[in-house]
Amino acid sequence: MLFQGILMDCFQKINQERTSSSVYNLLIGKKAIQTIQDARFYHIADYYGIYPGLAKDDYRIQLNQLIELDYLREDNEKKIQITKKGKSWLASCKTNLDGFAGAKYANVMETFKQRLLLFIQTITNTSKKQYLFIPISDNHEAEQFVKGFYKQYKQRSKEVLQQLYKELEKALSGLTDLEASMFVDRITSYYSYGSSLQQLSQDYQLSIQDCFLILQKGFYRLLRVQEHDNDYPMLKHFTKNLYISDTPLSQTAQHTLRLLQKKHSFKEIVQIRRLKANTIQDHLVEIAMHEMEFPFFDYLNSTIYEEIKEVVHSKQTYRLKEIKNNVNPDISYFQIRLALVLYNK
Amino acid sequence: MRIIHLEEALYRHFNYDFFRQGQKEIISDVLCGKDALGVLPTGSGKSICYQLPAKLLDGITIVVSPLISLMIDQVKELKATGFKDVIALNSFLPFMEQQRALNNLDSYRLIYVSPEWLQKRKHQNYLKQLPIKLFVVDEAHCISQWGHEFRPDYQRLHEVIEALNHPPVLALSATATPDVQTDIIHSLNKPDMKRHIYPMDRNNIAFCVEEVENDQEKLDRIIEMTKSYFVPVLIYFTSRQIAEETALSLSVKLPKRNIAYYHGGMEASERLRIQQQFMNNQIDIICCTSAFGMGINKSDIRLVVHYHLPLQIESYIQEVGRAGRDGESSVGVILYHKGDFRLSANMVKNELPSMEVIDRLITTILTCQSTQVDLPSPEQLHILLDINEGAARFIQRQLQKYGLIQDNEWFIDEKKWKQVRESIVQYLEKRQLYKNDKLNELYRWVQTGDCLRKTLYQPFQDGFGEPTDQCCSNCGFDWNKWVPESLFKIPEASSPINWRKKLQKVLNMEEV
Ligand SMILES: [Zn+2]
Numbered sequence: 022m023l024f025q026g027i028l029m030d031c032f033q034k035i036n037q038e039r040t041s042s043s044v045y046n047l048l049i050g051k052k053a054i055q056t057i058q059d060a061r062f063y064h065i066a067d068y069y070g071i072y073p074g075l076a077k078d079d080y081r082i083q084l085n086q087l088i089e090l091d092y093l094r095e096d097n098e099k100k101i102q103i104t105k106k107g108k109s110w111l112a113s114c115k116t117n118l119d120g121f122a123g124a125k126y127a128n129v130m131e132t133f134k135q136r137l138l139l140f141i142q143t144i145t146n147t148s149k150k151q152y153l154f155i156p157i158s159d160n161h162e163a164e165q166f167v168k169g170f171y172k173q174y175k176q177r178s179k180e181v182l183q184q185l186y187k188e189l190e191k192a193l194s195g196l197t198d199l200e201a202s203m204f205v206d207r208i209t210s211y212y213s214y215g216s217s218l219q220q221l222s223q224d225y226q227l228s229i230q231d232c233f234l235i236l237q238k239g240f241y242r243l244l245r246v247q248e249h250d251n252d253y254p255m256l257k258h259f260t261k262n263l264y265i266s267d268t269p270l271s272q273t274a275q276h277t278l279r280l281l282q283k284k285h286s287f288k289e290i291v292q293i294r295r296l297k298a299n300t301i302q303d304h305l306v307e308i309a310m311h312e313m314e315f316p317f318f319d320y321l322n323s324t325i326y327e328e329i330k331e332v333v334h335s336k337q338t339y340r341l342k343e344i345k346n347n348v349n350p351d352i353s354y355f356q357i358r359l360a361l362v363l364y365n366k
Numbered sequence: 367m368r369i370i371h372l373e374e375a376l377y378r379h380f381n382y383d384f385f386r387q388g389q390k391e392i393i394s395d396v397l398c399g400k401d402a403l404g405v406l407p408t409g410s411g412k413s414i415c416y417q418l419p420a421k422l423l424d425g426i427t428i429v430v431s432p433l434i435s436l437m438i439d440q441v442k443e444l445k446a447t448g449f450k451d452v453i454a455l456n457s458f459l460p461f462m463e464q465q466r467a468l469n470n471l472d473s474y475r476l477i478y479v480s481p482e483w484l485q486k487r488k489h490q491n492y493l494k495q496l497p498i499k500l501f502v503v504d505e506a507h508c509i510s511q512w513g514h515e516f517r518p519d520y521q522r523l524h525e526v527i528e529a530l531n532h533p534p535v536l537a538l539s540a541t542a543t544p545d546v547q548t549d550i551i552h553s554l555n556k557p558d559m560k561r562h563i564y565p566m567d568r569n570n571i572a573f574c575v576e577e578v579e580n581d582q583e584k585l586d587r588i589i590e591m592t593k594s595y596f597v598p599v600l601i602y603f604t605s606r607q608i609a610e611e612t613a614l615s616l617s618v619k620l621p622k623r624n625i626a627y628y629h630g631g632m633e634a635s636e637r638l639r640i641q642q643q644f645m646n647n648q649i650d651i652i653c654c655t656s657a658f659g660m661g662i663n664k665s666d667i668r669l670v671v672h673y674h675l676p677l678q679i680e681s682y683i684q685e686v687g688r689a690g691r692d693g694e695s696s697v698g699v700i701l702y703h704k705g706d707f708r709l710s711a712n713m714v715k716n717e718l719p720s721m722e723v724i725d726r727l728i729t730t731i732l733t734c735q736s737t738q739v740d741l742p743s744p745e746q747l748h749i750l751l752d753i754n755e756g757a758a759r760f761i762q763r764q765l766q767k768y769g770l771i772q773d774n775e776w777f778i779d780e781k782k783w784k785q786v787r788e789s790i791v792q793y794l795e796k797r798q799l800y801k802n803d804k805l806n807e808l809y810r811w812v813q814t815g816d817c818l819r820k821t822l823y824q825p826f827q828d829g830f831g832e833p834t835d836q837c838c839s840n841c842g843f844d845w846n847k848w849v850p851e852s853l854f855k856i857p858e859a860s861s862p863i864n865w866r867k868k869l870q871k872v873l874n875m876e877e878v
Contacts, residue, residue, distance in 0.1 A: 202862035214642040
């Protein structure tokens with residue numbers, strides 16, 4: 022139900038302005054400018070990257086089911102519309118959908134998860150004098166981190182476990198019993214290997230996708246409490262050296278940003294980077310979303326901005342093509358995109 | 367002198383108290399620098415035969431292994447036992463990691479490689495600079511066309527051995543008939559290789575063949591058996607989907623048992639969870655395909671059921687051999703009905719491409735070339751054809767063999783094709799006949815009225831050991847007389863409300 026709910030919520034908010042694959046890209050956390058922009062514009066950034074391993078086929082199957090149930094309708098341009106029936110269904114299950122913070126922790130989530138789980142496996146084994154075990158994660162970074170952390174605490178493993186219990190218990194208490202229970206079942210510790218998704222799905226009689234998303238919810242909860250509350254020193258430790266930002270700025274955009282900060286002009290950046298003007302424009306839009314002080318009016322003037330804003334209001338749309346058709350032909354797509362970023366800041 | 371030394375080393379490095387049959391003899395030969403061929407039954411600890419020497423030799427041990435997943439599992443397990451200077455090299459390694467490894471090869475003691483990886487001149491050049499003290503060919507039956515898993519790359523290993531200046535060679539297999547043994551020695555070009563052949567029969571496993579009417583009856587029989595025996599059980603399938611479905615219907619019928627499925631289509635980390643839970647007795651019944659079992663060291667599996675049979679006797683021996691490695695009484699059950707043979711025959715047929723498919727491929731390639739249309743590379747030839755992976759690999763290897771594919775480029779013209787076509791036709795026919803023979807051999811065995819133990823091992827060895835418990839269903843098998851020790855208690859039902867209690871247990875705080 023959770024998975025369906027999230028899809029429905031996304032399509033309701035996008036309101037027929039994007040194709041079905043836009044939501045897929047959102048869920049897997051595609052690092053494309055369009056996806057990041059969509060996440061912001063349609064207020065679905067909390068779902069950004071919450072399901073990195075989602076298979077396209079599984080997504081499509083789920084979507085087709087919703088269409089069959091007549092909760093959603095797909096038009097000729099592959100754009101999805103939510104039906105009246107779908108709306109009332111969604112209204113009745115609304116409460117389940119909270120608790121995600123995808124965009125916010127996009128850079129952090131995977132590493133945090135791996136570190137925490139590997140650490141629990143390590144410390145529960147070693148505190149029982151079991152030094153040989155097959156680690157649940159092959160991730161090199163997580164392994165190094167856990168090694169360092171473990172060295173620091175191995176003498177006090179009992180204390181560490183107690184503190185960990187205290188923090189996990191408190192954090193998970195904010196979830197439903199079912200969500201907390203599933204989270205605990207997934208943990209691998211001394212002589213007890215955590216459940217696979219398939220097993221959780223059988224034990225709790227929920228779909229594999231729902232189980233995965235409920236587990237994710239648990240991790241987002243841990244990330245949130247350690248950020249906002251001082252009672253979680255252990256959990257906080259697992260985010261060490263991880264940079265929490267709204268959405269990741271791509272490597273290549275970072276490069277462009279550095280040139281921008283050195284006061285190079287647009288033309289110069291195009292030449293220096295030997296990239297197409299279009300690509301640099303993509304970078305600028307991406308940067309505009311991230312940076313507090315982006316020089317919007319180097320590229321727009323207030324007349325242009327007002328004109329675009331006007332169309333957004335009157336047509337109630339963020340669709341670039343529709344806006345473009347209704348403004349002065351001299352206004353470029355690039356300017357429209359920047360104006361939309363500014364409008365949402 | 368040496369004997370004491372070896373046993374100490376075994377304990378020090380692997381924590382075992384004593385050698386199993388054959389290990390010490392083979393290891394002694396290897397340490398003296400002799401070439402050896404070891405045929406040891408499944409589950410007898412074949413890998414110790416080179417892992418211990420790798421620890422003791424003052425240099426590097428190379429192991430050629432045909433299956434990448436098996437190689438990776440072994441490295442993982444070795445690392446978990448504290449053997450750290452080991453690595454698996456194969457073409458799937460990311461480029462940067464590969465480079466890092468190549469530049470530091472001398473820091474390893476044990477290097478696993480795939481035969482494809484080894485064929486590359488560049489890789490050989492790296493290896494040539496190393497002090498290689500032992501060259502191991504694992505699953506050596508892959509060398510022989512008459513081995514059930516023929517791998518043409520294995521036939522070129524003698525060139526590599528020569529390029530590496532003839533380090534001592536150890537060839538290992540669990541299933542090599544006398545013909546295959548001779549083939550191995552001949553192909554490796556080591557006529558003086560010392561043979562260490564040990565009987566493969568397992569006297570603590572009883573064999574039962576049960577004929578049923580249909581698949582529903584198979585399921586009913588499995589439920590009956592697993593209901594009364596609380597022991598670790600493996601159930602083999604050839605279809606991933608049926609393995610999954612059966613696991614689910616069993617869970618419904620036996621709600622108090624822990625049942626899972628396992629196959630090659632699952633994500634690696636999920637597979638690892640299932641494997642480890644089975645090791646820890648958190649799961650008691652696994653519905654699996656042949657992907658399960660390799661590299662698994664669970665000694666107390668009591669019951670191995672075949673819902674589907676594999677395609678040759680060698681695989682069956684390997685799969686049923688996962689039962690009772692601790693020597694305790696165990697049972698292998700085969701459930702079959704009349705329709706099974708057709709299913710198996712179909713699978714055999716699809717493992718090889720038909721000649722029509724190959725001809726069509728060549729015509730397509732020639733047309734594309736003459737009209738200058740872009741072609742996919744040979745590695746992607748499955749795009750041009752609708753055939754399974756095994757069949758596509760067969761075509762690639764044949765075309766490579768005759769130089770029609772070189773370095774992943776097409777080198778085909780009509781004349782060349784005409785010259786080689788007949789050889790490929792003949793070879794294909796030979797392989798088809800061979801595979802059909804193997805399948806017929808297996809089904810003949812299943813349907814024999816003679817002692818199953820005797821007939822199963824006949825092609826491999828003379829005679830067999832006296833069974834420790836019952837022999838087989840043809841000699842008379844009574845389930846009431848089979849009473850293995852129960853390993854599982856019925857678990858207490860836990861409700862989500864008790865998650866705090868579970869968390870305490872998970873974090874070793876039960877005493878608090
Ligand atoms: Zn018998």
